[in-house]
Amino acid sequence: xxxxxxxxxxxxxxxxxxxxxxxxxxxxxxxxxxxxxxxxSSDGQATDVELVxxxxxxxxxxxxxxxxxxxxAGCVRAALKSGDFPFVLGGNxxxxxxxxxxxxxxxRGGVVWFDAHGDxxxxxxxxxxxxxxxxxAVLTGHCWTNLAASIPGFTGLPADRVLLSGxxxxxxxxxxxxxxxxxxxxxxxxxxxxxxxxEAAVRDLGTRVDSVHVHIDLDVIDVSDGRANEFAAAGGPPxxxxxxxxxxxxxxxxxxxxxxxxxNPACDEDDRALAAGLRLATVLSSLTAAH
Ligand SMILES: [Mn+2]
Numbered sequence: 001x002x003x004x005x006x007x008x009x010x011x012x013x014x015x016x017x018x019x020x021x022x023x024x025x026x027x028x029x030x031x032x033x034x035x036x037x038x039x040x041s042s043d044g045q046a047t048d049v050e051l052v053x054x055x056x057x058x059x060x061x062x063x064x065x066x067x068x069x070x071x072x073a074g075c076v077r078a079a080l081k082s083g084d085f086p087f088v089l090g091g092n093x094x095x096x097x098x099x100x101x102x103x104x105x106x107x108r109g110g111v112v113w114f115d116a117h118g119d120x121x122x123x124x125x126x127x128x129x130x131x132x133x134x135x136x137a138v139l140t141g142h143c144w145t146n147l148a149a150s151i152p153g154f155t156g157l158p159a160d161r162v163l164l165s166g167x168x169x170x171x172x173x174x175x176x177x178x179x180x181x182x183x184x185x186x187x188x189x190x191x192x193x194x195x196x197x198x199e200a201a202v203r204d205l206g207t208r209v210d211s212v213h214v215h216i217d218l219d220v221i222d223v224s225d226g227r228a229n230e231f232a233a234a235g236g237p238p239x240x241x242x243x244x245x246x247x248x249x250x251x252x253x254x255x256x257x258x259x260x261x262x263x264n265p266a267c268d269e270d271d272r273a274l275a276a277g278l279r280l281a282t283v284l285s286s287l288t289a290a291h
Pocket of ligand 1 (some may be wrong): 093117217
């Protein structure tokens with residue numbers, strides 16, 4: 001689908017587990033310093049940068065994690081009101097919660113989620129206690145329901161309106177949840193452009209949704225293409241296949257917003273994950289056309 005590019009609102013969310021600039025929370029600033037804004041503007045598309053900041057001081061990790069999402073939801077809503085396309089540069093995957101809440105996905109909005117992991121743990125299944133191993137389970141209404149409801153505009157999505165893509169590092173509890181709720185899933189080998197399993201899955205998703213939020217956890221890239229964060233995993237898709245998959249979404253669906261998250265510069269000694277992130281950001285920016 002082609003049409004006029006929209007002005008991009010680059011929303012930087014430099015938080016990880018409620019702490020500013022810590023670990024993956026340093027990712028957005030690194031991507032900005034590497035020139036992501038200029039890159040997105042290079043095809044003549046105007047780009048604005050906005051920073052999400054938490055009011056007050058850090059008290060509780062879980063509370064702050066959701067407070068970041070409440071602030072992000074407000075920024076996304078404001079961007080849409082101005083007619084801009086929300087492009088979230090997030091510390092971690094929790095940003096999908098704030099982004100989709102700000103959009104107000106209603107009855108016909110969906111999410112395409114790229115990640116090496118499932119992010120489908122719950123407080124009952126996690127063995128590590130890692131809160132950012134749970135946001136996909138939160139999005140689909142399986143846990144933290146009170147806190148999720150505190151994000152203005154948040155509604156849990158039924159499993160048939162999401163697509164998990166590229167995941168290969170799933171805990172037993174996450175596999176159980178994936179199976180029980182029959183959440184649509186394409187593994188790393190199925191990613192690609194026209195004719196791929198991924199394209200078929202996006203087309204199928206398109207029968208149930210009118211528009212999608214596209215989320216990329218940068219650790220979806222194979223570790224041989226760069227170490228995006230401390231959870232980087234082997235067995236990922238070739239970068240070309242990943243790029244082709246992101247492009248094919250634009251052929252099959254209206255993209256309402258995007259998020260690129262979970263880049264920890266401290267893990268990326270040779271800056272190759274950074275380069276992959278910038279490459280994927282450019283592909284994501286090609287999905288911003290107004291339909
Ligand atoms: Mn993730």
